[in-house]
Amino acid sequence: MDPAEVEFLAEKEMVKIIPNFSLDKIYLIGGDLGPFNPGLPVEVPVWLALNLKQRQKCRIVPPEWMDTDKLEDIREQERKLDTFTPIPSLYYMELTKLLLNHAADNIPKADEIRTLVKDIWDTRVAKLRLSADSFISQQEAHAQLDNLTLMEINTTRSFLLDSLNYMYKLRSNLQPGRSQDY
Amino acid sequence: MADASELSGGEESQEELMTPAELIAKLEEAWLNEKFSPELLENKSELVECVMEQITHMEENLQRVKKGDVKASVHRMEIDRIRFVLSSYLRSRLQKIEKFFPHVLEKEKSRADGDPSFLSPEEFAFAKEYLANTEVYLRNVALKHMPPNLQSIDMLKAVPEPCLDSFVFLRVKERQENILVEPETDEQREYVVDLDEGSQHLMRYRTIAPLVASGAVQLI
Structure with missing residues:
Protein backbone atom coordinates (compact mmCIF):
# COMPACT_ATOMS: atom_id res chain seq x y z
CA MET A 1 0.00 0.00 0.00
CA ASP A 2 1.19 3.44 -0.81
CA PRO A 3 1.84 5.64 2.26
CA ALA A 4 -0.28 8.30 0.57
CA GLU A 5 -3.21 5.88 0.70
CA VAL A 6 -2.77 5.40 4.43
CA GLU A 7 -2.74 9.17 4.75
CA PHE A 8 -5.92 9.22 2.68
CA LEU A 9 -7.57 6.97 5.26
CA ALA A 10 -6.28 9.16 8.08
CA GLU A 11 -7.95 12.17 6.49
CA LYS A 12 -11.31 10.63 7.35
CA GLU A 13 -10.66 11.11 11.06
CA MET A 14 -12.73 13.81 12.70
CA VAL A 15 -11.14 16.95 14.09
CA LYS A 16 -12.60 20.00 15.76
CA ILE A 17 -12.39 23.33 14.00
CA ILE A 18 -13.47 26.84 14.90
CA PRO A 19 -14.84 28.39 11.70
CA ASN A 20 -14.88 32.11 10.99
CA PHE A 21 -17.82 31.91 8.59
CA SER A 22 -21.39 30.78 8.83
CA LEU A 23 -22.98 28.08 6.72
CA ASP A 24 -25.96 25.75 7.02
CA LYS A 25 -25.66 22.03 7.47
CA ILE A 26 -23.94 20.23 4.59
CA TYR A 27 -25.52 16.90 3.69
CA LEU A 28 -22.58 14.85 2.44
CA ILE A 29 -22.92 11.27 1.21
CA GLY A 30 -20.81 10.16 4.14
CA GLY A 31 -22.89 12.02 6.74
CA ASP A 32 -24.05 15.48 7.74
CA LEU A 33 -21.67 18.26 8.75
CA GLY A 34 -22.26 21.54 10.48
CA PRO A 35 -24.01 23.93 10.85
CA PHE A 36 -21.05 26.29 10.89
CA ASN A 37 -21.16 29.42 13.02
CA PRO A 38 -18.27 31.82 13.55
CA GLY A 39 -16.48 31.03 16.80
CA LEU A 40 -18.41 27.85 17.57
CA PRO A 41 -16.38 24.62 17.46
CA VAL A 42 -17.66 21.95 15.08
CA GLU A 43 -16.36 18.50 14.08
CA VAL A 44 -15.33 17.88 10.48
CA PRO A 45 -13.15 15.31 8.74
CA VAL A 46 -9.48 16.22 8.47
CA TRP A 47 -9.59 16.59 4.69
CA LEU A 48 -12.16 19.35 5.02
CA ALA A 49 -10.45 20.95 8.01
CA LEU A 50 -7.19 21.25 6.06
CA ASN A 51 -8.96 22.65 3.04
CA LEU A 52 -10.76 25.28 5.13
CA LYS A 53 -7.55 26.07 6.92
CA GLN A 54 -5.71 26.60 3.66
CA ARG A 55 -8.42 29.01 2.60
CA GLN A 56 -8.05 30.71 6.01
CA LYS A 57 -11.63 29.97 6.93
CA CYS A 58 -11.03 28.24 10.23
CA ARG A 59 -8.75 27.51 13.14
CA ILE A 60 -8.01 23.84 13.88
CA VAL A 61 -8.30 22.62 17.46
CA PRO A 62 -5.59 19.99 17.95
CA PRO A 63 -6.84 16.58 19.14
CA GLU A 64 -6.64 16.04 22.89
CA TRP A 65 -3.70 13.68 22.71
CA MET A 66 -1.63 16.17 20.73
CA ASP A 67 -0.22 17.60 23.91
CA THR A 68 3.36 17.51 25.16
CA ASP A 69 2.53 16.10 28.63
CA LYS A 70 0.39 13.30 27.26
CA LEU A 71 2.86 12.44 24.54
CA GLU A 72 5.74 12.41 27.03
CA ASP A 73 3.83 9.86 29.12
CA ILE A 74 3.24 7.72 26.07
CA ARG A 75 6.91 7.96 25.12
CA GLU A 76 7.94 6.78 28.61
CA GLN A 77 5.46 3.90 28.47
CA GLU A 78 6.58 2.93 25.03
CA ARG A 79 10.22 2.84 26.11
CA LYS A 80 9.51 0.93 29.31
CA LEU A 81 7.41 -1.86 27.87
CA ASP A 82 8.44 -4.50 25.40
CA THR A 83 5.00 -4.68 23.84
CA PHE A 84 3.24 -2.02 21.82
CA THR A 85 1.34 0.38 24.07
CA PRO A 86 -2.16 1.43 23.09
CA ILE A 87 -1.88 4.63 21.12
CA PRO A 88 -4.52 7.38 21.42
CA SER A 89 -5.14 7.53 17.68
CA LEU A 90 -4.74 4.82 15.08
CA TYR A 91 -3.44 7.53 12.77
CA TYR A 92 -1.22 9.42 15.21
CA MET A 93 1.71 9.69 12.82
CA GLU A 94 -0.30 10.78 9.81
CA LEU A 95 -2.42 13.25 11.77
CA THR A 96 0.63 14.78 13.41
CA LYS A 97 2.25 15.22 10.06
CA LEU A 98 -0.84 16.60 8.34
CA LEU A 99 -1.81 18.99 11.12
CA LEU A 100 1.71 20.20 11.81
CA ASN A 101 2.47 20.75 8.15
CA HIS A 102 -0.69 22.68 7.42
CA ALA A 103 -1.80 24.18 10.71
CA ALA A 104 1.30 24.49 12.88
CA ASP A 105 0.20 27.99 13.95
CA ASN A 106 -2.89 26.50 15.66
CA ILE A 107 -0.96 23.93 17.66
CA PRO A 108 0.93 24.99 20.78
CA LYS A 109 4.50 23.69 21.05
CA ALA A 110 4.37 22.29 17.54
CA ASP A 111 8.09 21.52 17.35
CA GLU A 112 8.13 19.65 20.64
CA ILE A 113 5.16 17.59 19.51
CA ARG A 114 6.87 16.76 16.26
CA THR A 115 9.92 15.48 18.14
CA LEU A 116 7.89 13.51 20.67
CA VAL A 117 5.80 11.79 18.02
CA LYS A 118 8.93 10.99 16.05
CA ASP A 119 10.46 9.45 19.19
CA ILE A 120 7.37 7.34 19.80
CA TRP A 121 7.33 6.27 16.18
CA ASP A 122 11.02 5.33 16.20
CA THR A 123 10.65 3.27 19.37
CA ARG A 124 7.65 1.43 17.99
CA VAL A 125 9.16 0.75 14.60
CA ALA A 126 12.31 -0.56 16.27
CA LYS A 127 10.14 -2.95 18.31
CA LEU A 128 8.34 -3.97 15.16
CA ARG A 129 11.64 -4.82 13.46
CA LEU A 130 12.74 -6.84 16.47
CA SER A 131 9.53 -8.83 16.56
CA ALA A 132 9.61 -9.38 12.82
CA ASP A 133 13.11 -10.72 13.24
CA SER A 134 12.10 -13.20 15.94
CA PHE A 135 8.96 -14.12 14.00
CA ILE A 136 11.14 -15.20 11.10
CA SER A 137 13.92 -16.84 13.05
CA GLN A 138 11.45 -18.92 15.07
CA GLN A 139 9.47 -19.75 11.94
CA GLU A 140 6.19 -18.80 13.51
CA ALA A 141 2.92 -19.21 11.64
CA HIS A 142 0.84 -16.73 13.58
CA ALA A 143 1.43 -13.48 15.41
CA GLN A 144 -0.88 -11.14 17.26
CA LEU A 145 -0.17 -7.50 16.60
CA ASP A 146 -2.57 -5.47 18.70
CA ASN A 147 -2.16 -1.71 18.83
CA LEU A 148 -0.07 -1.57 15.71
CA THR A 149 -1.22 1.18 13.38
CA LEU A 150 -1.74 0.84 9.67
CA MET A 151 1.18 3.14 8.87
CA GLU A 152 3.49 1.06 11.07
CA ILE A 153 2.37 -2.16 9.41
CA ASN A 154 2.88 -0.47 6.10
CA THR A 155 6.55 0.27 6.76
CA THR A 156 7.34 -3.42 6.89
CA ARG A 157 4.52 -4.94 4.85
CA SER A 158 6.04 -5.60 1.47
CA PHE A 159 9.45 -6.54 2.84
CA LEU A 160 8.17 -8.89 5.54
CA LEU A 161 5.41 -10.53 3.52
CA ASP A 162 7.58 -11.04 0.45
CA SER A 163 10.37 -12.58 2.51
CA LEU A 164 7.94 -14.89 4.27
CA ASN A 165 6.49 -15.99 0.94
CA TYR A 166 9.90 -16.66 -0.56
CA MET A 167 10.98 -18.61 2.50
CA TYR A 168 7.80 -20.62 2.25
CA LYS A 169 8.50 -21.43 -1.38
CA LEU A 170 12.07 -22.44 -0.66
CA ARG A 171 10.98 -24.62 2.24
CA SER A 172 8.10 -26.31 0.44
CA ASN A 173 10.46 -27.13 -2.41
CA LEU A 174 12.84 -28.74 0.07
CA GLN A 175 10.17 -31.00 1.48
CA PRO A 176 9.33 -33.71 -1.03
CA GLY A 177 5.69 -34.47 -1.58
CA ARG A 178 4.53 -30.92 -1.16
CA SER A 179 3.22 -29.31 -4.29
CA GLN A 180 5.12 -26.47 -5.85
CA ASP A 181 3.69 -23.19 -6.92
CA TYR A 182 4.67 -23.28 -10.54
CA MET B 1 -32.92 -1.01 -9.78
CA CYS B 163 -0.54 -18.03 -3.71
CA LEU B 164 -3.12 -18.59 -0.98
CA ASP B 165 -0.38 -19.37 1.51
CA SER B 166 0.70 -15.74 1.55
CA PHE B 167 0.74 -14.05 4.90
CA VAL B 168 -1.73 -11.23 5.47
CA PHE B 169 -2.39 -8.69 8.21
CA LEU B 170 -5.94 -8.64 9.51
CA ARG B 171 -8.19 -7.01 12.08
CA VAL B 172 -10.97 -9.06 13.67
CA LYS B 173 -14.49 -7.66 13.47
CA GLU B 174 -16.40 -10.62 14.96
CA ARG B 175 -14.84 -12.90 17.55
CA GLN B 176 -13.73 -16.27 16.14
CA GLU B 177 -12.76 -19.34 18.10
CA ASN B 178 -10.52 -22.25 17.30
CA ILE B 179 -8.80 -21.06 14.19
CA LEU B 180 -6.31 -23.72 13.19
CA VAL B 181 -2.75 -22.51 12.61
CA GLU B 182 -0.76 -24.89 10.49
CA PRO B 183 2.86 -25.46 11.40
CA GLU B 184 5.63 -23.83 9.40
CA THR B 185 8.06 -26.71 9.71
CA ASP B 186 7.76 -30.43 10.29
CA GLU B 187 9.09 -30.18 13.84
CA GLN B 188 6.27 -27.87 14.91
CA ARG B 189 2.76 -28.90 15.83
CA GLU B 190 -0.41 -27.28 14.63
CA TYR B 191 -2.38 -25.34 17.19
CA VAL B 192 -5.54 -23.30 17.48
CA VAL B 193 -5.97 -19.62 18.32
CA ASP B 194 -8.98 -17.53 19.25
CA LEU B 195 -9.38 -14.26 17.43
CA ASP B 196 -10.81 -11.62 19.73
CA GLU B 197 -12.82 -8.76 18.38
CA GLY B 198 -10.62 -5.80 17.60
CA SER B 199 -7.36 -7.73 17.78
CA GLN B 200 -4.88 -7.72 14.90
CA HIS B 201 -3.02 -10.69 13.51
CA LEU B 202 -0.46 -11.80 10.99
CA MET B 203 -1.18 -15.22 9.52
CA ARG B 204 -1.66 -17.21 6.33
CA TYR B 205 -4.47 -16.15 4.03
CA ARG B 206 -5.63 -19.72 3.41
CA THR B 207 -6.74 -20.21 7.02
CA ILE B 208 -8.87 -17.12 7.19
CA ALA B 209 -10.06 -16.79 3.59
CA PRO B 210 -13.66 -17.79 4.50
CA LEU B 211 -13.68 -15.17 7.24
CA VAL B 212 -12.68 -12.46 4.78
CA ALA B 213 -15.51 -13.53 2.48
CA SER B 214 -18.04 -13.46 5.31
CA GLY B 215 -16.83 -10.10 6.57
CA ALA B 216 -15.79 -11.38 10.02
CA VAL B 217 -12.25 -10.12 9.55
CA GLN B 218 -10.85 -7.13 7.68
CA LEU B 219 -7.52 -7.29 5.89
CA ILE B 220 -5.24 -4.38 6.75
Missing part, protein backbone atom coordinates in the same frame (compact mmCIF):
# COMPACT_ATOMS: atom_id res chain seq x y z
CA ALA B 2 -30.36 -0.89 -7.11
CA ASP B 3 -30.74 1.79 -4.53
CA ALA B 4 -28.75 2.39 -1.37
CA SER B 5 -31.67 1.40 0.82
CA GLU B 6 -32.36 -1.76 -1.16
CA LEU B 7 -28.92 -3.26 -0.92
CA SER B 8 -29.06 -6.43 1.08
CA GLY B 9 -26.16 -7.32 3.32
CA GLY B 10 -24.96 -10.31 1.31
CA GLU B 11 -27.63 -12.80 2.35
CA GLU B 12 -30.91 -12.57 0.52
CA SER B 13 -32.97 -13.75 3.49
CA GLN B 14 -32.27 -10.74 5.62
CA GLU B 15 -32.73 -7.44 3.90
CA GLU B 16 -30.50 -4.89 5.60
CA LEU B 17 -31.12 -1.22 5.21
CA MET B 18 -28.02 0.81 4.65
CA THR B 19 -27.43 4.49 4.90
CA PRO B 20 -25.21 6.10 2.26
CA ALA B 21 -22.53 6.50 4.93
CA GLU B 22 -22.57 2.76 5.64
CA LEU B 23 -22.44 2.16 1.91
CA ILE B 24 -19.23 4.15 1.64
CA ALA B 25 -17.79 2.32 4.65
CA LYS B 26 -18.58 -1.01 2.97
CA LEU B 27 -16.87 0.15 -0.19
CA GLU B 28 -13.76 1.05 1.78
CA GLU B 29 -13.75 -2.36 3.44
CA ALA B 30 -14.07 -4.07 0.09
CA TRP B 31 -11.29 -1.88 -1.27
CA LEU B 32 -8.81 -2.81 1.48
CA ASN B 33 -9.75 -6.50 1.37
CA GLU B 34 -9.26 -6.60 -2.38
CA LYS B 35 -5.97 -4.74 -2.10
CA PHE B 36 -4.46 -7.15 0.38
CA SER B 37 -5.90 -10.55 -0.50
CA PRO B 38 -3.75 -12.67 -2.78
CA GLU B 39 -6.73 -13.96 -4.76
CA LEU B 40 -9.62 -12.26 -6.50
CA LEU B 41 -12.56 -11.87 -4.12
CA GLU B 42 -16.23 -12.10 -4.92
CA ASN B 43 -17.40 -9.14 -6.95
CA LYS B 44 -19.45 -6.47 -5.22
CA SER B 45 -21.11 -5.05 -8.32
CA GLU B 46 -24.26 -4.24 -6.36
CA LEU B 47 -22.24 -2.12 -3.97
CA VAL B 48 -20.36 -0.45 -6.83
CA GLU B 49 -23.63 0.32 -8.59
CA CYS B 50 -25.13 1.88 -5.48
CA VAL B 51 -22.10 4.06 -4.90
CA MET B 52 -22.08 5.10 -8.56
CA GLU B 53 -25.73 6.03 -8.24
CA GLN B 54 -25.04 8.14 -5.17
CA ILE B 55 -22.26 9.95 -6.97
CA THR B 56 -24.27 10.54 -10.15
CA HIS B 57 -27.19 11.76 -8.12
CA MET B 58 -25.01 14.19 -6.22
CA GLU B 59 -23.34 15.39 -9.41
CA GLU B 60 -26.71 16.08 -10.99
CA ASN B 61 -27.64 18.19 -7.99
CA LEU B 62 -24.36 20.05 -8.23
CA GLN B 63 -25.07 20.96 -11.87
CA ARG B 64 -27.83 23.19 -10.66
CA VAL B 65 -25.70 25.06 -8.15
CA LYS B 66 -24.10 28.29 -9.28
CA LYS B 67 -20.33 28.59 -9.49
CA GLY B 68 -18.28 29.53 -6.45
CA ASP B 69 -20.67 28.04 -3.93
CA VAL B 70 -18.79 26.91 -0.82
CA LYS B 71 -21.04 23.94 -0.19
CA ALA B 72 -20.70 22.69 -3.75
CA SER B 73 -16.91 22.67 -3.48
CA VAL B 74 -17.13 20.57 -0.32
CA HIS B 75 -19.45 18.14 -2.07
CA ARG B 76 -17.06 17.94 -5.03
CA MET B 77 -14.16 17.15 -2.73
CA GLU B 78 -16.15 14.34 -1.16
CA ILE B 79 -17.10 12.95 -4.55
CA ASP B 80 -13.48 13.01 -5.63
CA ARG B 81 -12.52 11.03 -2.55
CA ILE B 82 -15.21 8.41 -3.12
CA ARG B 83 -14.33 8.18 -6.79
CA PHE B 84 -10.70 7.56 -5.86
CA VAL B 85 -11.63 4.61 -3.62
CA LEU B 86 -13.98 3.24 -6.24
CA SER B 87 -11.49 3.35 -9.08
CA SER B 88 -8.68 2.05 -6.93
CA TYR B 89 -10.93 -0.88 -5.97
CA LEU B 90 -11.88 -1.68 -9.55
CA ARG B 91 -8.31 -1.23 -10.73
CA SER B 92 -6.94 -3.68 -8.18
CA ARG B 93 -9.50 -6.22 -9.37
CA LEU B 94 -8.45 -5.72 -12.98
CA GLN B 95 -4.82 -6.13 -12.02
CA LYS B 96 -5.60 -9.46 -10.40
CA ILE B 97 -7.62 -10.58 -13.40
CA GLU B 98 -4.69 -9.76 -15.68
CA LYS B 99 -2.35 -11.63 -13.40
CA PHE B 100 -4.42 -14.78 -12.88
CA PHE B 101 -6.78 -14.76 -15.87
CA PRO B 102 -6.77 -18.50 -16.72
CA HIS B 103 -7.45 -19.42 -13.10
CA VAL B 104 -10.11 -16.78 -12.68
CA LEU B 105 -11.91 -18.06 -15.77
CA GLU B 106 -11.51 -21.67 -14.67
CA LYS B 107 -13.06 -20.86 -11.30
CA GLU B 108 -15.90 -19.11 -13.05
CA LYS B 109 -16.48 -22.14 -15.29
CA SER B 110 -16.55 -24.62 -12.42
CA ARG B 111 -18.94 -22.53 -10.35
CA ALA B 112 -22.22 -24.23 -9.63
CA ASP B 113 -25.43 -22.72 -10.98
CA GLY B 114 -26.90 -20.33 -8.51
CA ASP B 115 -23.63 -19.57 -6.73
CA PRO B 116 -22.72 -15.91 -6.94
CA SER B 117 -20.24 -15.10 -9.68
CA PHE B 118 -16.78 -13.92 -8.77
CA LEU B 119 -16.68 -11.62 -11.77
CA SER B 120 -19.03 -8.89 -12.80
CA PRO B 121 -20.29 -9.26 -16.40
CA GLU B 122 -17.85 -6.56 -17.51
CA GLU B 123 -14.93 -8.21 -15.73
CA PHE B 124 -15.87 -11.55 -17.25
CA ALA B 125 -15.82 -10.06 -20.74
CA PHE B 126 -12.47 -8.44 -19.98
CA ALA B 127 -10.95 -11.69 -18.72
CA LYS B 128 -12.12 -13.64 -21.78
CA GLU B 129 -10.78 -11.03 -24.14
CA TYR B 130 -7.50 -10.90 -22.27
CA LEU B 131 -7.13 -14.66 -22.55
CA ALA B 132 -7.91 -14.64 -26.28
CA ASN B 133 -5.52 -11.79 -26.95
CA THR B 134 -2.71 -13.40 -24.97
CA GLU B 135 -3.13 -16.64 -26.87
CA VAL B 136 -3.08 -14.90 -30.24
CA TYR B 137 -0.04 -12.90 -29.21
CA LEU B 138 1.90 -15.92 -28.03
CA ARG B 139 1.05 -17.79 -31.21
CA ASN B 140 2.15 -14.94 -33.45
CA VAL B 141 5.43 -14.15 -31.77
CA ALA B 142 6.63 -17.60 -30.79
CA LEU B 143 4.47 -20.68 -31.02
CA LYS B 144 4.02 -20.72 -34.78
CA HIS B 145 7.77 -20.84 -35.22
CA MET B 146 8.03 -23.93 -33.02
CA PRO B 147 7.99 -27.54 -34.16
CA PRO B 148 4.36 -28.68 -34.57
CA ASN B 149 4.35 -30.87 -31.47
CA LEU B 150 5.31 -27.90 -29.29
CA GLN B 151 2.79 -25.44 -30.61
CA SER B 152 0.16 -25.80 -27.95
CA ILE B 153 0.30 -24.12 -24.60
CA ASP B 154 -1.76 -24.74 -21.49
CA MET B 155 -2.51 -21.35 -20.01
CA LEU B 156 -3.49 -22.85 -16.66
CA LYS B 157 0.03 -24.18 -16.30
CA ALA B 158 1.76 -21.23 -17.90
CA VAL B 159 0.33 -18.59 -15.56
CA PRO B 160 1.11 -18.86 -11.85
CA GLU B 161 -1.80 -19.44 -9.51
CA PRO B 162 -2.59 -16.99 -6.73
